[in-house]
Amino acid sequence: MKLWPGAVPGEKAALGEEADTTTAKDDLIAGRRLIRLGNVSVPTLTVYRPAAGTDTGAAVVVCPGGGYHILAMDLEGTEVCEWLNSVGVTGVLLKYRVPVREGQPAYAAPLQDAQRAVGIVRSHAKEWGIDPARVGVLGFSAGGHLCAVLSAHAGERTYARVDEADDASCRPDFQILVYPGGLVAKGNGTTVGAEAAVTAGTPPTFLAMALNDPVRVENVLSYAIALKEAKVPFELHVYPTGGHGYGLRPTKDYVTSWPRRAADWMRSRGILGPN
């Protein structure tokens, strides 16, 4: 489903054709290749429904990572929606715009897409059989950054109203940030950037990352400290090894057990139904 019925806000120059940019030389994850989708100019959302008997009514908008350059569409997208379905949650895969648009912050166009997507899901809740009070977001790497930026910008749309989907709140009810990038400055920063600032209105958050992640574990440690200060409930798991970009494919590193922790967390918050 296209996010924008007409022109996509802020789009001017035509990009090349949308395509998988993975080559035979690229790394495998858990022995398998992954899709690195480039040149996304027509953002979409795709709804993955759980089996009828298992549906909890909760929904999660999934934001793949890829440094705002590409989208890891299967590893950090379709496979996550399938896992969400397995725990009774509707997965909504967001294909947001990449690469970075010239002259704009890296997250600006993706933020518009994410705001629009959450508004669409919530405004269609009744029609799609979703509980509008249990619409969360989940993002990996740059997609995790995007979720945090969305949570910090849920008060107001960053584009002109298109239709009634933009009247629904775009604040996620909860967020799951898996090896998020860019929350703290590169190098040795330990302060969360202004675009992702935590407030008392930031939704309850689940954080998971490996200590040896080259994107720096301070991203989750500093975000956790800010959440504590703002009295926002969070859960944080840091594992010694695992690197970056494992999605939820099980590897020998037990950081890849994070989906079980995330399911427990959702269960403990009543997101998977009454406790």
Place this chain on the structure above:
Amino acid sequence: MTPSLLWYSLALVGAACLEAQSPPMKLWPGAAPGDKAASGGTGETTKPTDNLVDGRPVTALGDVTEPTLTVYRAPAAKDTGTTVVVCPGGGYYILAIDLEGTEVCEWFNSIGVNAVLVKYRVPRREGRPPYAAPLQDAQRAVGIVRSHAAQWGLDPERIGVLGFSAGGNLCAVLSANSASRTYPRVDASDDASCRPDFQLLIYPAYLVDDKGGYKIAPEAAVTAGTPPTFLVMAEDDPIRVENVIGYAMDLKEAKVPFDLHVYPTGGHGYGLRRTKEFVTTWPARAEDWMRSRGLLKKG
């Protein structure tokens, strides 16, 4: 089974459990260093009205003047050779000797790990930092365990520590002060290293200022020599979750490997009794961590 047979079987099971646990051993052959006069022995200070955890009371041991260690052996068939010295919490005032002591030793035994319960000195000694006497006891305890490793059949390179609350503080203080003993040499046990090979800090206290911030106190300072660390705490712990996050920040800076788990709720002082709170699943996380570090392989 007749009632008398049943009781007989239960008694046998009880005896088998007790066999795994050696009698307490005094840490110091003479008086504990820095203590002047014995102040009256070891007494239990729990009142029936005290707080329950998982519906069961917690034993609070006060006035410990004769520190000891008690060895809990893993069953021979499961024994990995790994050993953990367990430091109960209690604010350096008392020791939660069952909730944060014996029950943890039994859990370690169940996963093939030998446990050594340290009954360290409480309450705080006047005119000394709260951790000073306990640090002497902990240094002495790890030295005794390591120097007896061959005799007791333990792996001298896989001796860790685990502590709750003030006991977690004590572990971190021990890790920061393992280069030299803080008491005059007593015997050969004090020649063995007292540096833990790994540490598990469960809702540790006093690592950061209780008024704010997440700067680690100098007596618990992290260096490149700090052992690999497992950390767990609840965000709503009144002792401040910054204790583990600040410590984790310093471990990262010092390039020391760690595992960190923060759960939203659970408060303080749950030991490893399973409650409705997910934080009480921490033993499963700790077991994964120990396995990943090769600590659960037969040595």
